[in-house]
Amino acid sequence: MVNLRNTAVSEQDPYRPPICAIAPDLRSRMEKAADEIVEIANELAGANRNVVSALLDPETPFYEWQHYPKGDVFDPLTHAQFYYHSHNGEWEEHGHFHTFLRAGGMPETATPVPHEGDDKQDWPEGSDALSHLIAFSIDHHGLPARLFTTNRWVTGETFYPAEDVIAMLDRFDMNVAGPYEMTGRWLSSMCLLFRPQIEALLRERDETVAARAKIYAPTGKDIYEDRALEVTSACEISIMDQLQWLGLLDE
Template sequence: MLDWDKLTILELEEMAEAGQYVLNCYRVLAKTSDNIVGELIKGHDTFYEMEHYPPGDVFDPETHSQYYYHAHRDGEHGHFHTFLRSDGMMAGEEPVSGQSHMSYMDERDDNICHLIAVSMDNRGFPLSLFTTNRWVTAENWYAAEDVVAFVDRFEIDVAQPSWPVNIWLTALIRLYKPVIRQLILERDQKIIEWQSTYPERDVFEDRDLEVTSEFKISVEEYLTEIENRLTEKLGKQLAG
């Protein structure tokens, strides 16, 4: 999935640093027998499918990043959905022209773009990263090159509802940025292929197409690979 040879030393160092933030969040939470998911559903006697946790989502008013956690898929406890709202976008970054217009787009006064979803297990650790079709999150559809740029701007730098979770999610996305970039490109390719196969359907609202790309992850194994690749590249650099 990932072409490691194309990653620079700087990129690998930034990924390694982000990985340490991820591990540190696990360490801090483990001291009190807490975990990432538990932080978000704490105080709720019953965990309901499809409901957003926390209620009202988490939003950073400075970066215009947003996320929520909910559940509705088999094989996981639930998943995070991450977004960037239009105030975090630059001039010229507009939704894809020609896409259908749905009533849910009129229920808000700005645009919103889904970035990546993070599947979680029952212990509060990530299982996979995946992208979704437009109808899944009622987003506005942006082209892959814009979404990739939006990923770089995602940051939740607020204390509530859980500072460790906010740090963890921000760092996880930075850690897996090259993988997420590839998943977003695969997302657009899937849309093109689906549209070609079913030209009579509105591809963005087709309930038969929900997940557009997915990749299973293991933070520990990924960090080991990063360290190995970094050591190799630094060795070659020193050797001249």
């Protein structure tokens, strides 16, 4: 069985509410997601793989600073999408997953935030619109170590308010056959298992952008294109820590 521990179990997590504050239905779905994540990790470990190596063709060289797979993974039924961005060995993380939902899967009420500035860029719109949901940093053991959100320019997304993005989270459901199936299922389950932290990070993202926008306003520049603002919120995570918080390690 794979060892899922990647950080010490923390006593407090400012991005997580008291367990009693989690709605029963959400908690039940989080627990099912936890079972799925453990099942996938064990199945991949049995083949000496993890959610990153499962994306790679063993016959193809692995390059640093590349997106995998080429062209991303897209579910045409749910309009969920993801890719993996690799780093080099000098970085603390091996790389990270970016997750998205495209326009066809969004709630009809989702509306991009207004933006302006001398360097204003055109955003994807209509059927081309896409929202970045959350990024998962992966350590060199293939385990998730951090969640983070980004400014618009990082992924070229269409920027939606946090509450709209939160409403999209349940719609991120990767059901793709073939070599990307396991990683897609894992990401879908991770978005659910860490739902409380993701919601908190998305709201903090908007607070970060709003605070920076006040400083940026006199310059006449578009805050969403500010290269000095890349990561807008982040927190460390541990699957073992989350399982303990849910009481799943006591059974």
